[in-house]
Amino acid sequence: MPRVSLFVTCIIDQLFPQVGLAMCAVLERLGYQVDFPEAQTCCGQPAFNTGYREEAGGVARHFLEVFRDAEYVVIPSGSCTAMIRRHYAELFAREPRWREETERLLPRIREFSTFLLEVARVADVGARFEGVVTFHDSCHGLRELGIKEGPRRLLAQVRGLTLREMEPAEECCGFGGTFAVKFPEISGGMAQTKIEAIRRTGAEAVVGIDSSCLLHLRGVLSRAGLGIQTLHLAEVLAHQ
Amino acid sequence: MPRETVLHKVRTALGRSVGQAPAAAPEARLRIPAVDLEARLSSFLRRIEELAGKTHRAATPEEARAYVEGVVAGRPAVASRAGFLRECGITALPSVRTGFTSAAELRAACVAADFGITSADYALADTGTLVLLSSPEEARMISLLPPAHLAVLPRDRILTGLDELFTRLPRPAEQTSSMVLVTGPSRTADIEQILVRGVHGPGEIHVIVV
């Protein structure tokens, strides 16, 4: 049986463990043997984005060591995947050894929805979810990894699910990592625009591939008293 | 000295020395599509109409003159000294003044005129653009000061687009001090993004192709 290693990301590990379990369930349903290297922690993105490259580098090296021998690494986050796929090269610009490590690992790293479509080559994972949802295009996934159609193809196969696109779909939710706490008013303002768009669709839930966006949107939705749920794509696909 | 200081700073930053030849430039990219005259003509006219310009296809120079006469309707007009306008008999129309060689007189006439009439050196089919080169025959102000501009040109001057223009005219500076591409009437959306025509240049334009 083919093996995949989960990199659940620190935010899912600590705040949304059910997403990790959901991803696990889907992969096992498809016949994969799933493992979880316990030494994993973070990809280093928070430090990198805040301008602390040295600190980020240490964490990134740890990541590479943990997953060095993985057959496949599956990540339920567009931004973490993009960090590794796009920014590790910048981080290790002057460290050829770690650049090489990154190069060696890259072909085996995939964001979750991409893994399902490109490696597992399935769009129908046997899911059922009754309800109307809308989809949020997380920026890093969208612009750095080209993730747009993929999740929609997967959702189209979910029995009982109706997808209503929000307008605008591609505008940033306002999380942006430490931006959310360094510029809270702007971050909140951007989220207000987003939840307005979500509300207009009449959807019961907003689905996304990035838990950081969902954490932020969930917080704003709940503060606004709107009963709209936030769900990771994995949770929808695991649903039966 | 500012010149030496700036150049020195630039060279030092780039790691280049005085008189050093540049690296090879990327080749100029000019792709001229194959579009026949009739297709160019109809694209040209359609684009102008999309921009709220008026167009007229004249079968003959006389027809062009008649159209212009109809639009001008005896009101003050200034025409350039373009040979083509003379051929069409437009410069001979009653209220049309032409033949100016003094900038001051020309300006005064343009300020008083309701119409400015010019030909065009080239036209661009894909954008509905007139290409006007300043010359002894074509002064700049005629297509600029009066509130309406009429341009009369023969159809064979219509090129496919910018690529063809810059292929024919790789160094416009050798020909003229001013080459202006005119695409539709003057406009602005500076107030509440509402479109208004005729800000400083002509708000009305007629293009007649013979």
Add this chain to the structure above:
Amino acid sequence: MRGAYQEQIVATLGNRGLQSAIYKASGRLMDHRRHAIDPAELPDFEELRAQANLIKQHTIENLDYYLEQFEAQVTARGGQLIWARDGEEVAEFVADLARRKQARLIVKSKSMTTEEIDLRKRLAPHGLETVETDLGEYIVQLAEERPYHIVAPALHKTREEVGEIFSRRLGVPRENEPEKLTKIARAVLREKFLAAGIGMTGANFLVADSGAVVLVENEGNARLSTTAPGIHVAVAGIEKLIPRAQDLAVFLKLLGRSATGQALTVYTSFLSGPRRAEEIDGPEEFYVVLLDNGRSKLLADRDQRQSLYCIRCGACLSHCPVYRKIGGHSYPWVYSGPIGAVITPQIQGLSEAGWLPFASSLCGACGEVCPVKIELPRLLLELRSEIQRARSRQGENRWEKLAFRLWAWVMRHPRVYEMLGMAAAAAMPGEESGNWLERLPGWLNRGPLKAWTSQRDLPPLPERSFRRLWRERVKAGRS
């Protein structure tokens, strides 16, 4: 520093009318652009972007050569090239020229470069009247404000506000319709055009092989400024150069579409030198002022100098979700939006506007739409890193740096990470107990946590992390 702008940001966010105006106007510009670059309209858009990037990269990397070629050509065509290290030298030249030619009125068409050096203010003490002739710029000039957006300077003004400004400053009867307001401006400015001694413009492009200045506009004021007065002065940054007239076939297809969604703007002027002897009209004298003002400093950094490729289309502003919330006046310099966030610290120094590159969620929309493919998100990230290094040297980010050091240490020690996670989860009052944040002692609820909760709720930490659940699963022997 950030303080002054924080107020402006909060004020703009709180002003519904203004918010709506900025959002709608930028939204429209985005839509127009999208239609104009549709493959049916422009099939080779991506190819053109790549080519434009290559041309700009080549020009910047060989800038000294092209500057000299440009100078030789301008001179050969009867014009004069002036070199200016900074705004003061530009003002000195213009004031001196005006004095020699006894010109007291200058008509000016839109130029971000002249805004950058506050040229109007510098010229005022010399007894020179400088009138902005682009309608949007004219409005903000009368209102004594800075332009709000690169291509829509008066984006933030309603028609009533414009009507009020006109009637107050021009003494004309109060009008509220855009059409009527435009007619008023046309009449007032026409007199200025015809009376002015000097016409001043910027330059969208400087063409090295022709000694030419290229001006792109919709109203006709740049044409009038360069036709009616006897003297034309173009002020442009040294980075505006492109090698050949033929390269305009690439750039002109990108500029209008990216800025306003137009295949070509109404007027594109290609001007080289004063009028030729046999031509009938046009300026008798032609000057191009090349401005450095800190640009040469950037050239040394291979990555950072990409910002010099900018053709000032404004697309990055219109697409930036941050700009769309806080508007042009929330930025400390005349250049706003993502390009402003990059060049302000680059040119004015890292300490001046060090907060700017952090005022971004790094969504990447700017880089996606830039017609010359400047890697704006990457430049923002690099600037953040440089700024933290600079702050570190000044001892300014001690606590934050320490926090990230600790964080990184924890992240390299999985068992410590796990223990901390468990400790935090155990300290949680439990999911059923309502708003757990309200129960936090005041001393904990500050800094980042307070910033977070000022805008949104935070779920309590689940009792068991994924890794704990995973272990339980394994123990239970999953099927």
